[in-house]
């Protein structure tokens with residue numbers, strides 16, 4: 150069975166958030182004159198016949214996904230994330246165009262994802278095409294969707310073939326206490342930061358409402374692609390960059406955890422991120438997009454918002 154959603158509500162846990170989310174959309178309508186009733190079809194089930202993001206449900210991917218999160222939670226420490234960011238911020242790994250990077254993602258399947266076992270390029274096109282159908286005039290959002298996961302190219306041998314735990318999966322702040330809203334949070338008990346008094350209080354190294362820009366997130370494809378886009382001087386708007394940078398921060402955008410680290414500007418980005426997330430998550434399916442057919446459209450957007458070659 151499928152449900153036609155007139156307003157882009159998200160299937161979130163708890164009415165509180167549902168109400169908040171609706172308010173966000175009401176505000177959107179007033180402030181940004183967004184088209185809200187694209188009639189997006191939110192499927193009940195993922196390609197394996199289960200509900201989306203169900204990490205407890207017995208399925209062919211359950212055990213490997215859980216193993217993935219255990220390794221990620223043990224290894225992502227504050228120091229590790231700071232070092233990785235320094236290394237990748239130099240943008241000395243490769244020089245290539247956006248489309249070349251999309252093609253490189255043809256060979257990777259994301260081990261953290263309970264809902265998809267297709268190559269990543271399929272996911273990029275599925276997300277972008279789903280956004281495009283509902284928001285035909287927001288071309289920046291189509292391109293944001295196309296590129297949001299390109300940071301996963303760190304898995305590629307020419308980038309040192311990083312392990313999946315430092316590339317994919319949900320992200321979370323480091324340098325402050327781990328929140329129970331994070332998927333498989335039980336495994337943080339094996340992370341050294343869990344016992345470090347500098348890092349294990351509510352605020353840790355941060356101050357209230359310091360803004361997400363100041364927060365060191367677990368290292369992964371979000372922050373990397375954000376750095377690539379920003380430092381190659383993309384003309385994408387602030388909301389596009391925010392989406393790229395925080396789309397894996399489910400504890401925040403789905404469960405409202407860590408809101409005390411946000412400032413006013415982040416509130417604005419979060420509205421768009423919540424819209425985007427619906428497409429990122431629920432467009433995952435076995436349906437293939439004809440790459441050659443849609444390529445000219447996306448090439449025109451890439452040309453509009455990016456230089457021909459980028460430093461990665």
Ligand SMILES: O[C@H]1[C@H](O)[C@@H](O)[C@H](O)[C@@H](O)[C@H]1O
Nearest residue numbers: 259261262317318319396397
């Ligand atoms: O498994 C997925 C996948 O890695 C996505 O690219 C990421 O954005 C999500 O947060 C995560 O749940």
Ligand SMILES: [Fe+2]
Nearest residue numbers: 297298396397
């Ligand atoms: Fe992602």
Ligand SMILES: [Fe+2]
Nearest residue numbers: 272297298429
């Ligand atoms: Fe994605």
